[in-house]
Amino acid sequence: MPDSRKTFTDAEALDFHRLPTPGKISILPTKPMATQRDLSLAYSPGVAVPVKAIAENPDLAYDYTSKGNLVAVISNGTAILGLGNLGAMASKPVMEGKSVLFKRFADVDSIDIEVTTQDVEEFITTVRNIGPTFGGINLEDIKSPECFIIESRLRDELDIPVFHDDQHGTAIIAAAGLLNACELTGRRLSDIKVVVNGAGAAGLSCIALIKQLGVPHENVIALDREGVIYRGREKGMDQFKSVHAIDTKARTLDDAIKGADVFMGLSVAGAMTQDMVRAMAKKPIIFAMANPDPEITPEEVHAARKDAIVATGRSDYPNQVNNVLGFPYIFRGALDVRARTINEEMKVAAARALAELAKQDVPDEVAAAYHGKRLKFGPDYIIPSPFDPRLISEIPPYVAQAAMDSGVARKPIADIQAYKHSLAQRLDPTAAMIQRVQTVVRRTPRCIVFAEGEEPAVIRAAFAFQELGLGRSVLVGREDTVRDNMAQVGVPESANLNIVNARLSHNNEIYADHLYKRLQRFGFLQRDVQRLVNQDRNVFGACMVAAGHADGMVTGVTRNYATVLDDVLKVIDPARGERVMGMSIVLMKGRTLFISDTAVAEFPEPQELAQIVLQSAAMARQFGAIPRVALLSHSTFGNPKMERSEKIRDAVSILDRREDIDFEYEGEMNVDVALNANIKDLYPFSRLSEAANVLVMPALHSSSIATSLLATAGGATVIGPVLTGLAKPIQIAPLGGTVSDIVTYATVAAFQAAEAVEAKA
Numbered sequence: 001m002p003d004s005r006k007t008f009t010d011a012e013a014l015d016f017h018r019l020p021t022p023g024k025i026s027i028l029p030t031k032p033m034a035t036q037r038d039l040s041l042a043y044s045p046g047v048a049v050p051v052k053a054i055a056e057n058p059d060l061a062y063d064y065t066s067k068g069n070l071v072a073v074i075s076n077g078t079a080i081l082g083l084g085n086l087g088a089m090a091s092k093p094v095m096e097g098k099s100v101l102f103k104r105f106a107d108v109d110s111i112d113i114e115v116t117t118q119d120v121e122e123f124i125t126t127v128r129n130i131g132p133t134f135g136g137i138n139l140e141d142i143k144s145p146e147c148f149i150i151e152s153r154l155r156d157e158l159d160i161p162v163f164h165d166d167q168h169g170t171a172i173i174a175a176a177g178l179l180n181a182c183e184l185t186g187r188r189l190s191d192i193k194v195v196v197n198g199a200g201a202a203g204l205s206c207i208a209l210i211k212q213l214g215v216p217h218e219n220v221i222a223l224d225r226e227g228v229i230y231r232g233r234e235k236g237m238d239q240f241k242s243v244h245a246i247d248t249k250a251r252t253l254d255d256a257i258k259g260a261d262v263f264m265g266l267s268v269a270g271a272m273t274q275d276m277v278r279a280m281a282k283k284p285i286i287f288a289m290a291n292p293d294p295e296i297t298p299e300e301v302h303a304a305r306k307d308a309i310v311a312t313g314r315s316d317y318p319n320q321v322n323n324v325l326g327f328p329y330i331f332r333g334a335l336d337v338r339a340r341t342i343n344e345e346m347k348v349a350a351a352r353a354l355a356e357l358a359k360q361d362v363p364d365e366v367a368a369a370y371h372g373k374r375l376k377f378g379p380d381y382i383i384p385s386p387f388d389p390r391l392i393s394e395i396p397p398y399v400a401q402a403a404m405d406s407g408v409a410r411k412p413i414a415d416i417q418a419y420k421h422s423l424a425q426r427l428d429p430t431a432a433m434i435q436r437v438q439t440v441v442r443r444t445p446r447c448i449v450f451a452e453g454e455e456p457a458v459i460r461a462a463f464a465f466q467e468l469g470l471g472r473s474v475l476v477g478r479e480d481t482v483r484d485n486m487a488q489v490g491v492p493e494s495a496n497l498n499i500v501n502a503r504l505s506h507n508n509e510i511y512a513d514h515l516y517k518r519l520q521r522f523g524f525l526q527r528d529v530q531r532l533v534n535q536d537r538n539v540f541g542a543c544m545v546a547a548g549h550a551d552g553m554v555t556g557v558t559r560n561y562a563t564v565l566d567d568v569l570k571v572i573d574p575a576r577g578e579r580v581m582g583m584s585i586v587l588m589k590g591r592t593l594f595i596s597d598t599a600v601a602e603f604p605e606p607q608e609l610a611q612i613v614l615q616s617a618a619m620a621r622q623f624g625a626i627p628r629v630a631l632l633s634h635s636t637f638g639n640p641k642m643e644r645s646e647k648i649r650d651a652v653s654i655l656d657r658r659e660d661i662d663f664e665y666e667g668e669m670n671v672d673v674a675l676n677a678n679i680k681d682l683y684p685f686s687r688l689s690e691a692a693n694v695l696v697m698p699a700l701h702s703s704s705i706a707t708s709l710l711a712t713a714g715g716a717t718v719i720g721p722v723l724t725g726l727a728k729p730i731q732i733a734p735l736g737g738t739v740s741d742i743v744t745y746a747t748v749a750a751f752q753a754a755e756a757v758e759a760k761a
């Protein structure tokens with residue numbers, strides 16, 4: 001079945017996994033390993049001290065090793081998503097994916113382990129023997145009924161949480177969705193008739209949890225490949241299915257679905273038909289949760305019934321009922337109290353907390369995940385989105401509290417409110433920032449010119465930009481070449497990308513006139529500017545933006561920064577009262593820094609530095625930060641006395657004389673004083689209330705060296721230099737930039753254009 005929703009090609013999925021480094025995870029040290037002394041402490045002989053301590057008291061492994069924040073994702077590949085038994089090795093991409101989601105959503109360190117056995121005893125022995133290494137074990141994609149035996153035995157034999165995600169993770173999310181869908185359709189759990197297709201790991205666990213929440217045993221019909229699981233059936237039965245067998249005349253899904261209120265699919269793609277949907281009760285609730293393709297698509301359901309509430313396991317439809325909403329947060333809460341297990345109380349607490357969260361007002365970041373659409377509790381929003389940044393603070397405290405109340409916490413949390421507040425800081429700021437930018441862009445989609453439109457990477461970026469709902473893309477280039485390259489990189493003809501050939505454009509004359517007016521007194525003849533418009537794609541693209549035929553431009557992949565900037569400045573002036581400058585956004589764990597000027601002014605004078613401070617603060621604000629600006633130097637508040645520091649001191653004095661500054665700034669100071677709260681205590685008169693987040697550098701070489709160093713040696717993500725101070729949004733991507741670099745810069749250009757529109761409104 002061709003998947004019309006897919007926004008990537010198979011080749012892109014493979015490249016994503018292969019490049020730049022194979023796989024999705026790596027391991028980082030948390031201690032310095034630089035000196036002989038470090039080595040003596042970390043390894044022999046220093047390591048002997050914690051070894052002896054743990055030998056005496058194994059619980060100390062939580063204090064002296066990474067155990068307490070480490071979860072193993074373990075599979076044997078016997079039920080990979082809905083793809084079936086494809087073996088341990090084939091399951092590795094999914095398991096790495098789960099590991100990366102643990103980290104991304106809940107800052108849980110996680111490693112995937114694929115066990116190459118389908119023998120239950122062998123699998124149990126393997127996991128039992130390696131179990132104590134971890135703070136918890138997440139079993140994944142192990143087929144039923146073996147998964148039930150494996151999980152139950154390991155839960156008994158290990159004193160850490162062992163959680164089969166496909167069973168309980170899925171059940172928790174499905175139960176949360178069901179609670180809300182019932183509320184929306186005026187149903188009580190005690191009255192509903194439920195059909196569950198798929199009586200495996202996920203299906204049977206969903207049935208158990210919804211029964212625990214109040215759905216009567218007789219009201220649930222379960223089906224497997226053999227049809228209805230009725231009392232007395234013999235074929236294909238086992239003790240786990242038998243528990244849910246009921247007295248019924250129904251034998252097939254067609255029989256069972258008649259008049260049902262709820263359908264839960266945990267089986268395979270295409271198992272449900274439109275006729276079955278039509279046969280259900282009023283306002284049917286349909287959770288088609290098979291992955292990667294559901295039992296029935298939302299389009300098919302809605303074509304058959306307008307009154308249905310539909311959920312799937314996929315991220316590209318509303319109502320994603322997927323265990324990604326559960327396992328990161330459930331383990332976060334469990335690990336933080338060093339829980340011995342994840343029990344029923346903790347699961348119910350998670351389900352109820354998730355259901356409640358969907359009813360609260362939705363923040364912008366969530367809207368971003370839904371292409372800028374505002375969400376409100378209702379049929380298309382019964383469950384929070386996986387990108388909801390509130391999940392990390394809202395779900396784990398309930399899980400932790402339930403663990404404490406039910407007596408399975410080794411280390412109770414004394415102040416649960418303080419714990420709740422600490423959780424948000426675990427999120428990587430990169431994702432939050434990108435989401436904030438995308439929210440604004442999607443709310444006001446803009447048209448962006450990709451000046452180097454014949455380049456394969458640029459074509460792919462333009463396609464991705466449009467597919468991500470960030471705006472319209474215009475490629476500048478010769479149509480034949482662009483189309484040939486589109487075919488080569490697998491961008492379909494139907495992609496609807498606008499291609500403009502500079503030489504053939506009917507606006508050519510307008511652009512040449514515009515340029516001639518600007519350049520005639522700078523040695524350019526009419527024919528010179530005509531040649532520029534025809535031949536220089538940066539000039540042509542910038543002319544499109546200047547004339548209002550596009551909202552912004554991205555370029556820079558094929559030419560050096562200075563040349564590109566020079567081309568652009570031929571066409572576009574600085575904004576009134578501003579200077580053209582570059583700001584780099586540096587994202588490191590727990591910290592976002594804005595560094596400027598990283599692009600233009602080589603040795604800024606005091607007046608220029610003051611202007612850089614003003615623009616940097618404004619831009620940091622645009623990106624969602626409360627600016628605290630440090631004007632950096634080699635010296636701190638006059639020590640040591642240096643000639644170059646005088647300029648910085650003068651810039652501070654200029655700022656001091658202004659009366660319109662509504663943000664914190666201070667200088668001159670060295671970077672350690674700006675960023676290190678302890679050193680800051682030596683200067684109690686400093687006007688920075690906390691560590692600085694905007695660093696204004698004394699010169700271009702220092703800003704450029706600092707940002708490159710952070711990126712290469714410090715592992716930071718650096719976005720930029722983001723160009724600012726031009727009258728129109730133009731962004732210059734790095735020479736040889738990747739597809740994702742180009743998309744990022746195009747998004748920033750679109751963000752600046754959208755902000756300008758919003759500021760005018």
Ligand SMILES: NC(=O)C1=CN([C@@H]2O[C@H](COP(=O)(O)OP(=O)(O)OC[C@H]3O[C@@H](n4cnc5c(N)ncnc54)[C@H](OP(=O)(O)O)[C@@H]3O)[C@@H](O)[C@H]2O)C=CC1
Nearest residue numbers: 081082144198199200201202224225266290291313322323
């Ligand atoms: N959205 C989510 O978060 C999650 C979704 N899932 C999805 O649920 C599905 C099942 O996963 P899981 O429980 O782990 O796998 P299992 O292998 O444990 O169970 C699969 C079940 O589906 C049944 N089945 C297979 N084909 C059909 C069919 N045509 N009609 C009715 N029943 C059928 C099997 O029947 P039999 O017993 O006769 O073999 C079995 O009971 C997968 O598609 C998976 O992607 C799973 C976990 C989470």
Ligand SMILES: CC(=O)C(=O)O
Nearest residue numbers: 081082166291322323
């Ligand atoms: C989501 C998931 O775990 C599955 O489909 O198996």
Ligand SMILES: [Mg+2]
Nearest residue numbers: 081140141166
């Ligand atoms: Mg799974």
